[in-house]
Amino acid sequence: MMLSIKMVGKQILMVRLPVELDNSTVAPQTALPSEGNIGRYNNGEYIAANLDEPRFSISPKSAGWILTEYNNQNDPSAFISVGTETDNSVIATVGVCSTIFILDQGYPPGGLYIGTGVSGTNFNASVAGVGTHSITYTYTDGDGCTNYISKNIIVTAIPSAPAASDTECCITNIADLEATGTNLQWYSDPALTNLVGTGTPFATGETTAGVYTYYVTQTVNGCESTATTVSLTIHNSISIDVQPPPQLICEGDNATFSVTASGYNLSYQWQEDNGSGFADITDGGVYSRATTPVLTLTDPGIAMIEMIYVNYIN
Secondary structure, eight states, X not given: OEXXXXXXXXXXXXXXXXXXXXXXXXXXXXXXOSOOOOEETTTTEEOXXXXXXXXXXXSOOOHHHHHHHHHHHHOXXXXXXXXXXXXXSEEEEEETTOOOEEOOOXXXXXXXXXXXXXXXXEEOHHHHOSXXXXXXXXXXXXXXXXXXXXXXXEEEOOOOOOEEOOEEEETTSOOOBOEESSSOEEESSTXXXXXXXXXXXXXXXXXXXXXXXXXXXXXXXXXXXXXXEEEEEEEOOOEEEEOOOOOOOOTTOOEEEEOEEXXXXXXXXXXXXXXXXXXXXXXXXXXXXXXXXXXXXXSOOGXXXXXXXXXXXX
């Protein structure tokens, strides 16, 4: 048997009592002691103290149970957390596209539901329309006593199409499509019959260059929005279509190097090798347009003969 005692100062003392304080042959065992002594039976040498809230248990308690009991007694305010009060005046929130919402919240059952959009025990949100609708439940018992209660059903509008942007990427790093909304669904056809994905981001699975079109919707309270059209453009890897040829100019003339390339999101950087390796060129001095497809050297002079120029395209 275990005796749980709440001591002064919020301390918990758990004491096993090996002595028999009561006995019974009743099954299951339900006998509880009417008193308990702490100490040893030697000329009545027991603890002389008042016990606050003694609790007797006829079954062994686990370590977890004892810890829970201790925490409850030691700091009741922190033992359990109570959330904010919930408004109990709303039965449900239903999308306007819903035609069937079963009314079975009334008690005792068998009463009468009354309100806009109500037919028997069904609430038709498409009939009621967007807004807050009061539903009254009336019940009459066998003695002819009648009572009623009214609560609301909130009908929400069909959501707007989700926000999404077209995406471009290189074939070496294919991007996902993303959208902002609730319960997103991706389709491959404008009729929205072929569902190919849900949520965001959406991995299309495309692996070849091209333009791919998808349609994404969001669903709120059972109502699906119109679709937002989103395209994924996958570009081939960068290729240089026309290399810059060597330039032959007269002294005092300008030199122009031009390159033609294709690919996605190209950036250009001209470099020069003066014999110690290639280094980036910046605008200034004889150089201009160093980060474009066309590099111009204004009156480079004889000293720059046999310089090597390349355009690093990324």
